[in-house]
Amino acid sequence: MAKKIIVVGASSGIGAEIGKISLKSGNTVGFVARRKDQIEERIQECGSLPDSSKSFSISHDVSNTSEVKALFEKLVKDLGGLDEIYFSAGIMEKVEMDEFNTEKDLRMMRINLEGAIAWLNEAAQYFQKQGNGKIIGISSIAGDRGRVGNPGYNTSKAALNTYLEALRNRLARKGITVLTVKPGFIDTDMTKGMPGLFWLISAEKAATIILNAAKKGKESIYVPARWGLVALVIKSIPSFIFKRLNV
Numbered sequence: 455m456a457k458k459i460i461v462v463g464a465s466s467g468i469g470a471e472i473g474k475i476s477l478k479s480g481n482t483v484g485f486v487a488r489r490k491d492q493i494e495e496r497i498q499e500c501g502s503l504p505d506s507s508k509s510f511s512i513s514h515d516v517s518n519t520s521e522v523k524a525l526f527e528k529l530v531k532d533l534g535g536l537d538e539i540y541f542s543a544g545i546m547e548k549v550e551m552d553e554f555n556t557e558k559d560l561r562m563m564r565i566n567l568e569g570a571i572a573w574l575n576e577a578a579q580y581f582q583k584q585g586n587g588k589i590i591g592i593s594s595i596a597g598d599r600g601r602v603g604n605p606g607y608n609t610s611k612a613a614l615n616t617y618l619e620a621l622r623n624r625l626a627r628k629g630i631t632v633l634t635v636k637p638g639f640i641d642t643d644m645t646k647g648m649p650g651l652f653w654l655i656s657a658e659k660a661a662t663i664i665l666n667a668a669k670k671g672k673e674s675i676y677v678p679a680r681w682g683l684v685a686l687v688i689k690s691i692p693s694f695i696f697k698r699l700n701v
């Protein structure tokens with residue numbers, strides 16, 4: 455059956471692929487991101503017309519959290535309801551090993567965490583009233599531990615994991631599922647030019663894995679699954695060793 459879906463962070467990468475696959479499968483999709491021109495290109499790649507009865511696009515910066523309530527209500531009205539929401543918006547600032555930059559760290563918190571809270575709280579309230587729905591948050595394996603490379607990014611994703619877990623525990627008894635997605639390395643704008651990448655998979659492949667997990671009502675996944683083993687090792691390294699490692 456066709457579903458009504460919102461994807462936040464849908465102009466490129468994982469979110470764009472989630473939106474495209476959903477649209478091509480006959481669902482009605484609301485695409486949200488700052489770059490409306492990119493969203494419209496993604497919609498046209500599916501052979502659809504932007505802002506037709508099947509696809510809607512909204513230009514929005516998720517750090518403007520005060521706008522979210524009205525945008526969410528408008529989008530749900532345009533879509534004619536809501537079954538699933540994917541929050542994939544995110545940034546990873548470049549941070550040098552000896553750099554402690556409050557502006558960059560707080561920007562990541564505002565987009566990766568506060569943006570997610572603003573959108574997903576609206577969805578949680580809506581689904582709670584409706585008695586069903588799916589919430590999917592794209593976090594990262596980087597949230598599993600505080601690493602030397604990017605403290606602000608790690609923190610934004612660790613906090614997002616806890617927020618999503620709490621939503622899941624609150625909403626499970628109301629028939630709503632919440633999926634935490636922890637990708638490893640995915641080939642997107644975010645990782646372009648990054649050294650030392652391995653096990654890289656395409657955004658399309660990642661989106662397919664995420665959509666399947668959401669369909670099955672899973673609670674937490676690594677993308678692809680083998681990153682779960684890496685996470686297990688990383689989480690079990692004692693602190694006195696971990697602080698000497700460059701991971």
Ligand SMILES: NC(=O)c1ccc[n+]([C@@H]2O[C@H](COP(=O)([O-])OP(=O)(O)OC[C@H]3O[C@@H](n4cnc5c(N)ncnc54)[C@H](OP(=O)(O)O)[C@@H]3O)[C@@H](O)[C@H]2O)c1
Binds near residue numbers: 489
């Ligand atoms: N690529 C990886 O290896 C990897 C690994 C682990 C986790 N992730 C997570 O996966 C998610 C998607 O990233 P990606 O790899 O697909 O990278 P991407 O291609 O750079 O996509 C990021 C998306 O977030 C949107 N976005 C960024 N800032 C925004 C803002 N202020 N307001 C609204 N939308 C905003 C971008 O749209 P606009 O620029 O048009 O606003 C874009 O659609 C992120 O949360 C990222 O942390 C990625």
